[in-house]
Amino acid sequence: MCEDKKKEIERLLADSLANAAPEDLNVLENLLHGIKLKQNKQSRTYLNGVLNYQGQLTGEKTYEAEITLTPFALNPLNIVHGGITAAFCDTVMGTLVNKILPDNQTCVTSELKLNYLKPAKGSKLICKSELVHRGNNICFVTAQVLTEDHEIAAYAAGSFFIIPKPKHIQK
């Protein structure tokens, strides 16, 4: 079955390459590179791989990440798709909470609010997040999305529900 699937995948790629505009080639390279990052466990999710997401704690309650902007992240107006910004913020804020929680806990998003302040463009997007409050059940986090010129493009705030970590994802 796997061999048939592989053949089908190769056929799909050949098809795409035959009709590919330069933009399509960029996106194809980008997506395949992202899959590889996930396969190598350098990315936690396919989405992170595809966005070339890289992040790190920058303090006790702060975490920062960036993604590479390719045509995959743009909307028909050629600015960053609001949904990509939202997905980026959700990942950043959830990851911050995860890193702060003890090993046997994780979190799920309870609510998320985005304010889009400026059209986002350029080669990358940065997100800086901060844990504002850690309650018994909920962690409340804010984040700023910045362009490569460090101008604020969006503002996010979210509540993350603390839950026991399922065994299959405990290290």
Added chain:
Amino acid sequence: MCEDKKKEIERLLADSLANAAPEDLNVLENLLHGIKLKQNKQSRTYLNGVLNYQGQLTGEKTYEAEITLTPFALNPLNIVHGGITAAFCDTVMGTLVNKILPDNQTCVTSELKLNYLKPAKGSKLICKSELVHRGNNICFVTAQVLTEDHEIAAYAAGSFFIIPKPKHIQK
């Protein structure tokens, strides 16, 4: 240059296929199928293609869409990534506004709010949106995200700023 890029892309795919788990194969097929939908202009954005997004007006002020859930849309807990739900809602609500506005206008997201009510799972996700208010500058829209069993998984509300449509995307 294009030929080099194509070679690189084929190399990346071969690499991925060599080490692919069944889940990786599903995602690869899914992503390549999505690119093709964008190339054939059946999808407006690469993201829509990848999510296999399909939508339509269902009334004067209502619009409904669905996406196919593949491992690409999941988070490490194996439920739909909050960011994918957010991106889906943003697309659905923005598309509704676009369809209602006259041909020389379009919109950008001003603010977006999501409430995640239940973990979303299954083979697809449905989103039903409604224009609540059309102002001079802003359209306000709400949406419900439903699982394939028609249980509510998330609730969204957003404000969309009306702007003149740039010439390059006018038909």
Added chain:
Amino acid sequence: MCEDKKKEIERLLADSLANAAPEDLNVLENLLHGIKLKQNKQSRTYLNGVLNYQGQLTGEKTYEAEITLTPFALNPLNIVHGGITAAFCDTVMGTLVNKILPDNQTCVTSELKLNYLKPAKGSKLICKSELVHRGNNICFVTAQVLTEDHEIAAYAAGSFFIIPKPKHIQK
């Protein structure tokens, strides 16, 4: 001590009456009438009394209320103060949840979102709320604020955390 306080209160009122514009008289009458409603237990809070708040369940998951608009509720632009609309919605949505919960539970607001769609004016404001989802920990509610002409003035959504009801407010 009470007698001194009463004298002071009478002095404050005499002072106000001596310099009262007609608008001030309306507000004074309004506030004193509100206190009386609270004293008679016709209102649950002083704020409800002052706003002349009246509400009732209109279905299994829906609740509706109205308030009288006096100069107390207006901002310097002579439209309803956004904060009064917010307080009204918070009360309506929290009351709906309270009425649906069993006797030994109550709720506190976890998060509240308001979209102001039109300047609110007129003699009263109506709020219609609906329970969208009842989870184990959180109830999610939406509400529409309408003018006396039944035009939508604002839209609200809120999450209410379910907690055990303290003994002192159990009947």
Added chain:
Amino acid sequence: MCEDKKKEIERLLADSLANAAPEDLNVLENLLHGIKLKQNKQSRTYLNGVLNYQGQLTGEKTYEAEITLTPFALNPLNIVHGGITAAFCDTVMGTLVNKILPDNQTCVTSELKLNYLKPAKGSKLICKSELVHRGNNICFVTAQVLTEDHEIAAYAAGSFFIIPKPKHIQK
């Protein structure tokens, strides 16, 4: 007519005083004191007067205010009413924007989001706000609500639509 109204107001007060619990006396004193602040133009609105609202700019883009907590501000659980917190934040953030805008402009709230992080109690509430972004049409502001012990009780974010200032409120 005014004289009749004054008689009615005095009658209402006498009535309230006759049956007043100590808490009622506090609220009466508080409300009448608030009316006086509005009459003397020390408060911009009756609501500000009643809450004993006092605020000031603390920087180029920051503004801070406090209110006195009396039983008027409490809900049946004896913690600050979520609606009072919302009204306080809306006033603080709107006032900040007003103070930053030129004399011929003012603003109305477009959307407001509150996260309640801790039950608020004590003798006063503090709100510190910051202008995050000033766009052409919208100012985006965040605020933190603190107890008298400087613990964070709530977090607010709001969008304020910039409008021409009506003549009647221009100085």
